[in-house]
Amino acid sequence: MNHSISPLASRRRVLRGAVGAAIASALPVLSNAQGADTVLRLGYIGPGKRPAAATGWALRQGLLLREVAALGIKDISTRNFPNGPDLNEAFVSGALDVGIYGDTPAIVAHSRGLDSRLIGFDAVGMNVWLLTPRGGARSVKELEGQSIGVARGSYMHRYVLGLLKEHGLQKSVKVIHMFPRDGEAALDRGSIAAFAAQIDVGPLLASRGYPVIDQAAQHPSLRGTSVIVASDKVLQARPGLAAAWTRARRSALADIQRDKEAYYAFHAEATGFPLDVVKVSHPLSQFPEAAYPAEGIALLAEVKSFLLAEKLIDRDFSLDSWRVNDA
Structure with a gap:
């Protein structure tokens, strides 16, 4: 099967999974207020059995459950997804209450009708590593006429x-749709000229000898953020959820600062990546204390402007109206 897509088709099909969000309001969405209303369902992107970053630590230490218990929540279930579009589909089907994922799929989904609100950031300023096969292209210009692999609909896709x-x-x-798990094999075969890898995967591949010819860190407006989004349904049922989440994250960050090595050991165990790779990928400076840090909001505005200019989304919206003000 030929997985390559033209640049125009890539733009039209970006975040294919989020397209269905335009009809979210027409689907029967079950909130936790209807049925098993004591379990909060959290989705995240990653290979591990649990999320990492400040929210992951807050879960591990019981800080998040402690904060949301006052809202009548007795347990938090987690589910991981390979990419943002898949997480968006779970939101549309009513299978999630809260999602932690990249800014690009979150903005596209909200623009296309997903009933969701921004309640915070888990990371701000995430890097992307553009890697090539050994002996391959030595610059971005040398990629002309060739192909780049990237997970479609991700913050890495926007970078590309x-x-x-x-x-x-x-x-x-x-631009070829490719999951992170397939990037190394494609580079090794030389079936792509470059692969855009996210946090953890990028430094890991670089450590294995694949050259890095560019990084999002060299283009500040193309760096990513990890946002925390909650469904309107759960926020209506639990109006204090955003503020509780922020308190839990702040407590977790204070814990992390007191014992950074313990946190990084947890992060490596949770994700399965080597400790040195985790430290390079997740500097603690990227974990914001504020619910809505100025840098994070500025990066979201850059993402939204880019998506509008490239006609990847049709409907503009106010970031101020998207976020929950009492977080």
Whole structure:
């Protein structure tokens, strides 16, 4: 099967899973107020059995459950997803109450009708590593006429599209949908000219000898954020949820600062990545204490403007109206 797609098709099909969010209001969504109303259902992106970052530590230490218990929540169930579009589909089907994932799929889904609200950030300023096969292209310009693998609909995808635009390569480079788990094999075979890898995966592949020819860190507006989004249904049923989440994250961050090594050991165990890779990927400076840090809001505005300009979303919306003000 040929997985390559033209640049134009890539734009039209970005976040395919989120397209269904446009009809979210027409689907029967069951909130926790209807049925098993004591369990909060949390989705996240990652390979591990539990989320990491400040929310993951808050879960491990019981800080999050302590805060939401006052809202009548007795347990928190977690479910991991391979990418943002898949998490969006779970939101649409009513299978999730809260999701932690990249800014790009979250914004596309909200723009296309997903009934969701922003309640905070888990990370701000996430990097992307653009890697090539050993002996492959040595610069972005050398990718002309070739292909880049990236998980479609992710914050890495937006980085790739933005990078190609900066270099005038939108029409001459193919963008191929590829999950992070498949990137190394494709680089090893030489079936792609480059792979855009996210946190953890990027440094791991670099440590195995795959050259890095560009990083999102070199293009500040193309860095990513990990946002925390809650369904309107659960927020209506639990109006104090956003504030409780922020309190739990702040307590977790204070814990993390007191014992950084214990946190990083947990993060490595939770995700399965080597400790040195985790430390490179997740500097503690990327974990904001504020619910809505200025840098995070600015990056969200950059993402939204880019998606609108590239016609990847049709409906604009106010970031102020998207966020919950009492977080």
